[in-house]
Amino acid sequence: MIATASQPNLTLSAIRHKIPVYSWLALFLAMGLLGYASFQIQATSSITFDETFYLNAGVRTVASGTLDPAICDCGVAPLPIIICYLPPLLLSRNEYRHEVWVGQNDDPQLIIWPRRLNTLLVGMPLLIVIWLWLGRKCGPAGASLGVLMTATSPTIQAHAALATTDLSFALFGLLGILALAHYLERPTWVRLGILAIAMAACLSAKYSGVFLFPVAGLMFLGRALRDQNVTKKKLTPTNETSTEKSVESASVSQLSQGWWPVVRQTFVTYTLLLLLVIPLWWAFHGFSFTGPLKNVPLEVTPPDSPWVEMLGRGPWADWIMDQAHRRWKRPAPIAGVLFQYLHNKSGHTAFLMGETSLTGWRTYFPCTIGFKSTPSELILIALLLFGTISLRLAGCISWSKLDFSRRCLWLSLAVLAALLLFARINIGHRYVLILYPLFIMLGIDTIFMIYRNYIDRFPNTNGTSKAHWPRIIFTLSTSLLLAMQFWSSWSIQPHALSYFNGLCGGPEQGGRLLLDSNIDWGQDLPTLQQLLSSEDSSKVALQYFGTALPTAYGIEADPTKALRQPLEDYELLAISVTHLGGLYVFGNDPYQKFRTWQPDARAGYSINLYRLDTPERKAAFAQAIQEHEKARTQSLLKQ
Template sequence: MTAKASQPNLTLTAIRHKIPVYSWLALFLAMGLLGFASFQIQSTSSITFDETFYLNAGVRTVASGTLDPAICDCGVAPLPIIICYLPPLLLSRNEYRHEAWVGHENDPQLIILPRRLNTLLVGMPLLIVIWLWLGTKCGPAGASLGVLMTAASPTIQAHAALATTDLSFTLFGLLGILALAHYLEQPTWSRLGILAIAMAACLSAKYSGVFLFPVAGLMFLGRALRDQNVPPTNETSTNVPETSATPTIETSTEKSPLSSSISRRSQGWWPVVRQTFVTYTLLLLLVIPLWWAFHGFSFTGPLKNVPLEVTPPDSPWVEILGRGPWADWIMDQAHRRWKRPAPIAGVLFQYLHNKTGHTAFLIGETSLTGWRTYFPCTIGFKSTPSELILITLLLLGTIFLRLAGCISWSQLDFSRRCLWLSFAVLAALLLFARINIGHRYVLILYPLFIMLGIDTIFMIYHSFIVRFPNTSGTSKAEWPRVIFTLIGSLLLAMQLWSSWSIQPHPLSYFNGLCGGPEQGGRLLLDSNIDWGQDLPTLQKLLASEDSSKVALQYFGTALPTAYGIHADPTKALRRPLEDYELLAISVTHLGGLYVFGNDPYQKFRTWQPEARAGYSINLYRLDTPERKAAFAQAIQEHEKARAEYLLKQ
């Protein structure tokens, strides 16, 4: 007899009555931990590269009274800006900002409230969603372990503290996945509406939310196949659509082989295709206008940017329509008459960006189109030991349960299927992505790792209880409970240690297996370690220095002067080169990324820095002839390359 791999699911109503006090305390402790860590990070972090754009776009939106077209034109989905930036900006008066990527002196004050709102309105709900799901699947112990591990994750903490789009996408992506499962459990019009709203919100948080479309299509197909194989019942409901695309009840998965065989022979594939097509079409008809509604039904300009006469052969318009009278007429009208809805502009930018690529860095190499191994490497480098163990247990544990006959795809409920399928689709999209510029792109995978990993651990635990009863013959053996309690406690203790050891710089976290954050700049750059966030720490280090003799090579959009730093930027040095005594350089530029010249600062990588501002800015004392010569050579190469670039422009 096959062992049942998991506990019966609790309903959300039952959670209030059945989950003990310690699990509620774990939730509140996790929320307090995330809030405290976020406050520490916010108080020591300058405005980051992307936050500058979001803040400026929010100011422009408030000043103009309409959604800033630059938001979607730059491929940014607007919902995080609407949630976190617009409320505080509506309460303050700011002049219209013409440059979207340039920082201002009052940015340190303006960014405080958007960051706090991101923590409260995005970070805290994410914890609650994870806690509720694990509570229904694994009980109070699993919910407690999962919510505390999530709150103590340096990756989650870093993005809960910063007002960026990545954690919003994680929250709304997870809600979209669970809304899909909620609909599939009992398809009704109301649940279809909830699913459409959740998907539209996910797409409006980040355009990567398109992953939900293949997930929904495949799950609809699976549901239609299951319905075809289940004998029909006489039960009906009045609150659902009459189409077979939205079944009226949740039918039993138990069926006789004979009735299933008869059903398959008599119905064939057409009902399956029809049900899937109708349901998917209904969903699209709901999602698309809701998606545009989250953009304020705004436009960003002509549907086609350039006139027909100057359309290049490799234009997406030509690739899709080809050339001919009708194609030329459509392209001409698209430029002169038709306007471009804001969501279309955002998706188009992301498509072209991914097609072109973006300069990326991985273990000393650069590439415009990235590597298939990039995101697996970022997970390996930037996950905590607990998270790596949990990922390993998830993969190996699933294989064990499958080989032992404890689980199969048909035995999983819809929420587990949706989570697993979403994980597979996201992994495939990430492996083939040509934009390899940050670990933050895999942020949504971490709740999936934690939820599915802990769920797998509890499946194994209950399998052991059934298979290895104690000497009294009961099914409540003590040794599996002791072992799994120790495993959970060890995972949580290691996670808390990882979180504590990196504070208040979790954005730069690298695990000890790859050398820690001190060696992170040799492995990954950009937002993996350096997003322009460490100016406050740099200001403290430079407090005892003569700022007029400090040269600053800074990667970021924040104004150093807004944080009390008056060093000379390397592109505008006011002294002879030999007069400078200290060089402060962001590790992104130190690694040769996004800097004019052919890796001009490479020689500095062979020397130990005098000090570090966090882990993103190194300080080098220019106190030897060799270092002064290396500095002069770097500046000369930098200036020459910059001048050549300006001439080309």
């Protein structure tokens, strides 16, 4: 007997009758754990780099009454801001903010409710979706294991606590994948409409949602090929069929074997989907514009402009570019996608294990997964890959035996992995956040397939399965996996954003491996304030990576770009690990000398504190400041 990929596959309407109480309790426990962890993180985290932008853009949107053009002009999809920021901001009165990347003193109060809404409206629904899917495919035990694994993942906890776009993309991306499978199971107009709404929401949560287009196209093609094969079988004549009917059926079968029916069905379905998705996508942007379709006049268009690359030069091309600047407006989604395209084309300064690059590395995201996944998640990923290969070689599963939801999840995983490998923006583990629900869902699904296949290979003499010992081993193994996940979550709280597993040295060594939002997003000002409460603030220098105002969190230290005392008077240097690693800081790695010393204290894992109590350290500090000033002066002269 072969363990197929379709069992137990409960229907949604039967879940509340089929799933026992313990699985419901697991769901509620998972939601409670995620809520508690999020509350702990929110209470100890300052507003992060990107949250400042989202908050300011939300304030500007409420003040102006229209979607702030800066949102899409900076490549940010608006749906997370609409969901998490606009409701609380509509209830408060805030003046229009002219700078979107500069924090304000009231930000600590204004960010509270957007973060809570992100936990409630994004984090909790993500748990429910995973629980429902695993309940259908693996039963109550799989649903319980999956939802608890997700809720105790430091990666999920960190981004459920912060009001950013990454977890929203994971939720709406997953909903888009499952909506695609829902349509493919039984294509109807209603299901196509649901799919279009889900895809538009995903694209409006993050423009990386374009991954759904190739996934949908390939799945439509596969569905068309399957339909053609079904038609062939129906048209195959039986032995009792007359010769005349056999000839007629054979001719019809030959026609159906052509490529045209498949291409036609795929093209028509895909075109209908696009015609629905594009206006819905724009609707999520409030049908807004962000300015002229082409930013600069024709006369100053550079030769390497995307317009010139697409249209070339000539009378018609020049007329189109002229009209695009003077008359045609740019829809907000186009502005966002264009920004992301140009950003990815030009690259972004990235850091990996002591090296920097403008265009990134193929190994960057695999490394972030290896460094920042918990041991349980790494085991689950390994079981997913090697378990699937083993089941395939044993003939237990095949692509044709998988249902549409599994196919869509696997294909989405492959497409996302390919896009990430070739991405030139390598600035954060958060870009792979959407992979974690896929890892957990497909990984647990694979474990249960292996379990069923193992039991089926050991029948008793009376034909029944020997389920006793395999069940005990399976229960102990999954319990150990879950216990390890609980430990990983508990050990890092409330600094889940800076999590690195012990295999790579833990969060203490994380700054040597990855920087930016992987460990330091400007989140540890409250912890720094506690450490500095007993210090003379006039003798503390602060090199901070972030957009929050330190004074908003009670920190009166002097920023290194505006020191008010002679250099020799400073007794303490607080420096963000991103700048400590030489990233996004004026000068040629000015603080490299400090990396050779152990910090005297740490604010979380993102800010190191060094006592300037030796001549060597004072000299290193003075040299760093001189390097700063020299590089800053050169930068101003270039401008």
